[in-house]
Amino acid sequence: MTTPALPGARWLVLDDYTGEVGEPDVTLGVCHDIDGLFVDPEPIPPPEAFTLLGCDPSGPLQDALEHMGTERAWLPSIALFPVHQQRPARCLWDEHGCTCVEELIDVTVIGQRPSAARDGLVDLDLRGYVRLLPEWGLPEEKPDATGFRLAALDDEKLGECLDIAGVFRKRPSAPVRPVTLIGFRPEASLAGTIEGRKITASIMILQRDGHTAGGAGLLSATVVTARPSRLGDGLLDITLDGGIEEPTPSGAREIFQMRYDGGPAQPNQWARYDRLLQHEWSSLALRQRPQGLPDKPAGTTYHLDGRFVTDIDAFYCAIGEAINGPGGYFGWNLDALHDCLCGGWGAASPFRLVWHHSDVARRHLVAGYDRPSHRLRDWKPRIELDDLLQIFSEHAVEVAFR
Incomplete structure (x- = not known):
């Protein structure tokens, strides 16, 4: 979808929750920035x-x-x-x-x-x-x-x-991080008094051409203040009493900016980020993937640069670039990798994957327990190299280690 132009706007606020089933989504407005969208995660609690x-x-x-x-x-x-x-x-x-x-x-x-x-x-x-x-x-x-x-x-x-x-008991609530929509231009759907209004909406990523490129979080909160913004006439800075559900790590702002500026120009630019941000890299690669591109033909040989594949999130970044070039996407979890190997994501199976510097993955993608982030629900047994090879084998992908 596209939205009316507002020079410099980066985010679309889209109400796709409160309408009746079958009704179109309602655009609430666009804005230049969102204070509270990029937030450092809470530290892992003690056991x-x-x-x-x-x-x-x-x-x-x-x-x-x-x-x-x-x-x-x-x-x-x-x-x-x-x-x-x-x-x-x-x-x-x-x-x-x-x-x-x-x-x-x-x-x-x-x-x-x-x-x-x-x-x-x-x-x-x-x-x-x-x-x-x-x-x-x-x-x-x-x-x-x-x-x-x-x-x-x-x-x-x-x-x-x-x-x-000790299991079923009241625990402290997560801290509430207020959100401010900066340089927000309201649409007609927000006509009238804004203060005190409840907003439940998706924050959508806006590209330079006005097209959206996936969501960046869910906002559910009440407007506390709405004041004129210094960014232009008719624009508002709107402060809400609640935050984004699962805000994006603050370090990802640089990745979003890189994508907004046209995307990565060189391979392995993801390698300088930690694992949490590598996950955001793959997530954004999925959301901004060009639509309608044909698969390269079956039998194609792809080269995976394995120098930085020290965990499973690094692998997803590397396989995305091996198939679809710098910043490319080819899965961000095992189910997504399986889907990509079924076709429609850049490569038709069967194909040949030459895995360079495979010794790095052999040392790191081994049995163990994985604590990839602060979110406890993500903790689980580690995905091993053999798990990946099993999936490739199921799709007749030949993996050649170098």
Whole structure:
């Protein structure tokens, strides 16, 4: 979509939430800048303490008990499945089961003792994190359950327990970061008094030609003040009482500017950024990817520069450039890589990929646990080189290591 020109405008505020289903989205306005869109993430919180009460452990959890005080007392994940005597009305169900399920991640067993609940059972002290499931939220009240079934990531049984302490409780809310739309030109949809108005809208990236290039976040807040902007007559600086849901890391502003100025001119410009910003690099490459470009024919040979592939996000940046040139996109997670290999993203399979400096990936894309960002929901077992080779093999891609 395009928007009426406002020289220097970088962002479109688009209400695509409050209308009826089937109605067109409503443009609220465009603006030059947004204070509060680029924000440094909160630091990783310290680990929490939990206790599994009346536990009958099995599998890897039992093994961890036997190695307390060593690295082998660690588990990547313990899923907590409540055993309901009668399904509570507030619980939802999907293909994975009850939405009361919670998960502990990056868990270390630090103590055990006989349980007072029943002979033969133990109470287990753990240290780790609660994965905050974004689609469900973390309930502050413990589910109505007669106990909990424990399982690993692959649904391997870890045992059962009668109760859990330390998981379901009130936690401090994330800090609210106010947002200011700077040099905002309102459209007719915002006619009248703006102060006190609730706004729920997507922040869309504007290119120089007026076309949008994907979203940069969701804004849901109330206007506190609207005052004339020094950037021009008829423009406003609008301050809201809330922030952008999941704001972009502040270091990504430079990447956005590079894209606005025409995009990367040389390969490997992403390599100077840390992993969090490399993820933003691939995300923006997807959002600003030219549409309608044909795939290069099957049988083409591509060259991947592997000098900087020290983690999976670096790989996505490198494969994007190997297929589609500097700043190119060819996946930013395993599912997206699979989709790209199915065609329509620059390369028709089968093809040949020459992976130069592959020794770097062999040293770094190995088994382990991955903590890629401050967001706990992103933590999981590391994606290995063999995982990538398996996907390439499924699509008849020949990988030649150099």
